[in-house]
Amino acid sequence: MKKIALVGCGRILDRHIEAIGTARDLEIALVCDTDEAKARQTSERLGVPYVTDYHRIRGVDVAAVLTPSGNHPQHAAEIAECTDTPYVLCEKPISLTLREAYQLFARIDQAGKVLLPVYQNRYNPLVTFTKELIDSGRLGKIHQFICNVLWNRNNDYFKIDWHGTRELDGGVLYTQASHYVDMVHYFFGDVVEHKGIGGSLRGLEVFDSVAAAMSFKSGTVGTINATVSTYRANYRTEFTLIAEKGTLRLAGTNLNTIEFWDVQGLEKPNIDFTLDHVYGKGHDTLYQYIAAARWDMFPSRKDVLSGIRLMEMLSY
Numbered sequence: 657m658k659k660i661a662l663v664g665c666g667r668i669l670d671r672h673i674e675a676i677g678t679a680r681d682l683e684i685a686l687v688c689d690t691d692e693a694k695a696r697q698t699s700e701r702l703g704v705p706y707v708t709d710y711h712r713i714r715g716v717d718v719a720a721v722l723t724p725s726g727n728h729p730q731h732a733a734e735i736a737e738c739t740d741t742p743y744v745l746c747e748k749p750i751s752l753t754l755r756e757a758y759q760l761f762a763r764i765d766q767a768g769k770v771l772l773p774v775y776q777n778r779y780n781p782l783v784t785f786t787k788e789l790i791d792s793g794r795l796g797k798i799h800q801f802i803c804n805v806l807w808n809r810n811n812d813y814f815k816i817d818w819h820g821t822r823e824l825d826g827g828v829l830y831t832q833a834s835h836y837v838d839m840v841h842y843f844f845g846d847v848v849e850h851k852g853i854g855g856s857l858r859g860l861e862v863f864d865s866v867a868a869a870m871s872f873k874s875g876t877v878g879t880i881n882a883t884v885s886t887y888r889a890n891y892r893t894e895f896t897l898i899a900e901k902g903t904l905r906l907a908g909t910n911l912n913t914i915e916f917w918d919v920q921g922l923e924k925p926n927i928d929f930t931l932d933h934v935y936g937k938g939h940d941t942l943y944q945y946i947a948a949a950r951w952d953m954f955p956s957r958k959d960v961l962s963g964i965r966l967m968e969m970l971s972y
């Protein structure tokens with residue numbers, strides 16, 4: 657039985673609790689939040705002890721860092737250095753800058769620990785299937801992609817302390833669209849040319865809307881449009897792929913449906929799934945890999961660093 661500590665009892669906490677519940681041989685052993693009321697309430701709900709200082713974590717196999725994004729490098733590194741926890745799981749994004757990502761990996765190495773970055777969309781069956789399809793060559797040359805993340809975060813959302821700040825949030829590509837930036841990086845590899853143009857008409861320190869165009873070593877070109885400023889509610893998430901031997905479009909709140917399929921010699925696969933929240937099902941898979949000690953199922957350091965590099969290039 658592997659023991660997990662959850663550090664940060666905010667909104668993403670319940671997704672982690674549910675996901676841990678889907679894996680056999682995992683248990684939540686400790687919770688932590690600097691806000692004692694939140695830590696205590698979570699501890700009472702789960703029937704486990706709490707601490708308000710992560711330096712006091714002891715005796716767990718994995719500490720999951722679920723704190724505000726810009727704090728991730730510091731919190732993950734200090735947990736690695738100051739506790740006996742061998743594996744430090746870190747919510748996305750692991751850092752807001754490439755420099756901090758390098759430093760984090762260096763400190764984790766120095767402490768002799770392992771960093772497990774959360775890229776749960778990589779375990780989305782439609783994303784996995786599309787990746788295998790691209791890599792298999794069955795689609796031929798990939799000419800172009802169009803990725804749109806058209807969401808709403810209302811003004812109350814941006815009243816929450818760290819949201820919309822340069823120091824802790826980073827903007828729409830980091831906090832909302834990071835999975836999709838990661839996805840195009842996962843599909844197509846290293847970028848050779850890029851231009852990201854950001855805008856914010858909402859008085860935030862960061863961009864709430866970004867239009868980014870890029871080309872990859874393979875010759876594929878594409879765009880990511882991301883916003884948190886659609887009227888009233890999330891509008892859609894969509895990814896269209898235009899290839900020599902097929903056109904396809906993934907859509908749904910979390911790319912959970914195939915909306916268009918026309919691929920040479922291949923029937924549309926029946927892998928759509930339903931969701932009751934916007935985070936996808938990937939956290940379930942991720943914790944199942946932890947339970948099975950499949951550390952190889954987490955992205956490599958090189959992969960994570962070049963993804964953070966892409967996000968930084970498109971954002972600032």
Ligand SMILES: NC(=O)c1ccc[n+]([C@@H]2O[C@H](COP(=O)([O-])OP(=O)(O)OC[C@H]3O[C@@H](n4cnc5c(N)ncnc54)[C@H](O)[C@@H]3O)[C@@H](O)[C@H]2O)c1
Pocket residue numbers: 663664665666667668669688689690691694708709710722723724725726727731747748749774776831935
């Ligand atoms: N993978 C996903 O799909 C996904 C979805 C939502 C959020 N997230 C990420 O999860 C992280 C948390 O997001 P959230 O919406 O839950 O934020 P939140 O503000 O609701 O919660 C953060 C919690 O961390 C606590 N905290 C801050 N500093 C701490 C410290 N030093 N030690 C212990 N606790 C501390 C805060 O008190 C707060 O309770 C963010 O980085 C966000 O990007 C990921």
